Amino acid sequence: MPWESKKLNSGYYIPSIGFGTWTLGNGQGPIDQVEQALENGYNHIDTAQSYRNEGETGVALKESGLSRSDVFVTTKYSGTNSLDIPTSIQNSVNSLGISYVDLYLVHSPRLAVPDIPTCWAQMEKVKEDGLAKSIGISNFGVEDMEILIASAKIKPAVNQILLHPYVYQQQKPILEYAAKNGIVIEAYSALIPITKLPGGPLDKPLNELAAKFGATTEQILLAWTKAKGAVVVTTSSKKTRLQGYLAAGDITLSSEDIAAIDAAGALGEKKAHMKTILKRVVVGAIACTAVFGACNFLGISML
Numbered sequence: 001m002p003w004e005s006k007k008l009n010s011g012y013y014i015p016s017i018g019f020g021t022w023t024l025g026n027g028q029g030p031i032d033q034v035e036q037a038l039e040n041g042y043n044h045i046d047t048a049q050s051y052r053n054e055g056e057t058g059v060a061l062k063e064s065g066l067s068r069s070d071v072f073v074t075t076k077y078s079g080t081n082s083l084d085i086p087t088s089i090q091n092s093v094n095s096l097g098i099s100y101v102d103l104y105l106v107h108s109p110r111l112a113v114p115d116i117p118t119c120w121a122q123m124e125k126v127k128e129d130g131l132a133k134s135i136g137i138s139n140f141g142v143e144d145m146e147i148l149i150a151s152a153k154i155k156p157a158v159n160q161i162l163l164h165p166y167v168y169q170q171q172k173p174i175l176e177y178a179a180k181n182g183i184v185i186e187a188y189s190a191l192i193p194i195t196k197l198p199g200g201p202l203d204k205p206l207n208e209l210a211a212k213f214g215a216t217t218e219q220i221l222l223a224w225t226k227a228k229g230a231v232v233v234t235t236s237s238k239k240t241r242l243q244g245y246l247a248a249g250d251i252t253l254s255s256e257d258i259a260a261i262d263a264a265g266a267l268g269e270k271k272a273h274m275k276t277i278l279k280r281v282v283v284g285a286i287a288c289t290a291v292f293g294a295c296n297f298l299g300i301s302m303l
């Protein structure tokens with residue numbers, strides 16, 4: 001079985017690749033795309049209150065004819081319309097047309113109001129009420145997780161974070177902290193190095209490994225993400241790509257392959273960091289020149 005399910009600390013199992021609805025929009029489009037994913041073997045759907053297509057996801061689940069226990073459904077508390085957690089989860093399950101979700105996440109630590117412990121207590125109540133089998137977090141850093149765990153009765157089952165080779169070094173402490181605490185990492189936007197940041201240091205090893213495995217570069221990125229122990233949350237509008245993502249579960253990268261991707265990712269991360277610093281220096285210099293120029297023009301002495 002290429003994409004094995006992973007056991008969560010709640011005792012439930014999560015399929016290790018999921019189909020996300022973030023960019024699908026509304027109307028018939030997302031219904032068709034979720035149906036296409038389900039028809040092609042995906043049994044894990046990742047949506048959120050803020051994606052505004054929980055209703056469409058629910059229609060697709062119903063039209064698929066699959067039974068409730070055949071599909072792992074995640075949604076997230078996104079603070080949409082300033083609704084609280086108890087109202088939001090009830091609205092979400094109603095929109096999805098199901099009586100519970102498999103996983104309910106706090107979409108971001110900035111939504112944990114008035115503070116993380118209070119927010120998490122409400123999430124624990126969601127689980128106690130049977131509206132979610134497992135509860136978790138998304139985009140939480142190490143400090144956020146420490147605050148949460150210090151007061152939690154129930155540990156988060158997952159932390160869904162941005163993860164690809166260009167952010168791996170920066171995200172590594174989160175992965176390590178999660179592993180120590182039995183929290184599964186879910187990786188989103190794993191394909192950014194080819195979809196948004198082509199032309200960087202990763203191109204070479206990705207192309208070489210794609211040739212070595214007779215695979216596509218997106219398959220290599222998914223295999224890398226899997227090798228890091230994360231559950232992958234991805235998406236595609238195309239049937240062939242969806243099938244390719246599933247087939248990527250059969251690719252086993254060697255430790256040398258992984259090291260080559262890590263090294264190129266770290267180099268890209270360093271370059272991006274230098275670019276940010278350079279940009280700040282240039283913006284600072286322009287601002288200073290403008291202030292000096294204005295003072296000079298107005299006859300104000302800066303000394």
Ligand SMILES: NC(=O)c1ccc[n+]([C@@H]2O[C@H](COP(=O)([O-])OP(=O)(O)OC[C@H]3O[C@@H](n4cnc5c(N)ncnc54)[C@H](OP(=O)(O)O)[C@@H]3O)[C@@H](O)[C@H]2O)c1
Nearest residue numbers: 020021022046138188189190191192218233234235236237
């Ligand atoms: N928790 C959070 O804050 C958060 C944030 C972001 C995302 N997510 C979740 O993660 C899911 C996936 O996010 P994502 O869309 O950023 O993921 P992704 O897996 O990085 O990207 C998927 C996109 O890549 C495109 N793609 C794949 N291979 C390609 C190639 N070779 N060339 C060009 N494009 C290619 C696909 O387009 P085609 O349709 O053309 O195949 C698809 O739109 C979301 O739907 C959501 O569920 C969560």
